[in-house]
Amino acid sequence: MAKAYSRTQRLGSQIKKDLAELLQFQVKDPRLGIVTLNAVKVATDLGYVDIYFTVMKSGMVDADAATIKETEKVLNDMAGYIRSELAQAMSTRIVPKPRFHYDVSVDRGHKLTNLINKAIKEDSQHNNADNEDKEDS
Incomplete structure (x- = not known):
């Protein structure tokens, strides 16, 4: 049986590593913020590579x-x-050929984390109110 780690995955890892170095040390475009490469997916025919990134503005602020x-x-x-x-x-x-896409999974993760934290807070407040009602009875 062939190993699950295919040639395209190895090539994707190499592209991600080399591209990260390229963006950090050679590309000096002031329009680019702090770019983080999250995922690289190489097409099976090696015709293109989809590169998913996130970006922050200077000062470590999430980009709009x-x-x-x-x-x-x-x-x-x-x-x-x-x-x-x-x-x-x-x-x-x-x-x-590289094709760049903004990675929305990070934003989705933040939204889900906020929803979970909100639900925990509301549940804790609800439990506190129930405990106070029981003590008053």
Whole structure:
């Protein structure tokens, strides 16, 4: 049986590592905030790679919708440059074309955490009110 860790996953890991270094040390675009690469998914035919990212503004503040949209546009406009830099860093015959997407899973996680915390707080207040009613009886 073939191992579950396929060639595309290995290539995705290498692309993520090399791209993180590229964004940190070589790309000096002031329109980019602090970009974090969350996931990389390489197509089975190696034609493209979907790169999921999150972004923060300077000062460690979560980015607003306009900043996210601009960052996604800047990264997708740089796709040719990024692909050529990745080709130099990697020793593969084919380097997939990068496509950047904002990772909404982090935002969903924050919303779910807030909902859970709110439910816990409301439940605790409800239990305290029930205990006070029992003591008054």
